[in-house]
Amino acid sequence: MFESATAPIDPLRRRFIISWAHALGFIGCNMLTTTEIAIFLGLGVLFAGGLIIVSRWAETRPALLAAYALIAASFLFVGFAIRAENAGTWIGFEMTGVAIFGTLAGLTIVGSAWFVVAGLALHPVWALYIHYFGAGAVFAPAPFVWASVGFDIAAALYVLFSILSGGDKKKHQAIAPQRRRKGGGA
Numbered sequence: 001m002f003e004s005a006t007a008p009i010d011p012l013r014r015r016f017i018i019s020w021a022h023a024l025g026f027i028g029c030n031m032l033t034t035t036e037i038a039i040f041l042g043l044g045v046l047f048a049g050g051l052i053i054v055s056r057w058a059e060t061r062p063a064l065l066a067a068y069a070l071i072a073a074s075f076l077f078v079g080f081a082i083r084a085e086n087a088g089t090w091i092g093f094e095m096t097g098v099a100i101f102g103t104l105a106g107l108t109i110v111g112s113a114w115f116v117v118a119g120l121a122l123h124p125v126w127a128l129y130i131h132y133f134g135a136g137a138v139f140a141p142a143p144f145v146w147a148s149v150g151f152d153i154a155a156a157l158y159v160l161f162s163i164l165s166g167g168d169k170k171k172h173q174a175i176a177p178q179r180r181r182k183g184g185g186a
């Protein structure tokens with residue numbers, strides 16, 4: 001009636017259990033301690049500080065640099081997917097992430113800075129759900145996932161501050177060339 005603990009499990013049933021354990025993050029997930037999470041979150045915030053310094057030094061729109069950083073972070077996960085057991089599937093899946101976050105970044109470049117704030121706010125959810133708790137934990141290093149989360153949140157907050165303080169709009173107007181009239185009269 002009941003199977004003993006030593007009885008062999010049907011291979012199909014074993015495969016089903018393992019696939020669900022992977023999907024739920026119980027297998028292949030290198031859980032970090034709270035201290036390690038804090039360290040890597042802080043490292044991500046430190047990298048976002050570097051982005052802020054570059055943005056101020058170059059006198060460019062913070063949203064523009066953050067958009068490029070969002071695209072780069074998305075492509076880094078594609079690089080990690082190359083190490084996966086079924087790399088073709090994971091590369092395709094990660095390229096979907098690049099398409100999603102790249103679209104938000106592109107909309108920022110041609111439109112509103114609010115798109116990159118949305119992208120930077122959604123990227124940590126994607127990173128944690130897929131690459132820390134999900135099946136992507138098999139190939140994505142947990143420290144990088146948490147550093148990415150720290151970077152995304154800090155960069156999103158800085159761009160949000162820049163938008164709300166009007167700094168992004170001032171820099172955007174300063175970058176745009178002024179149109180000159182040719183000829184005489186009004």
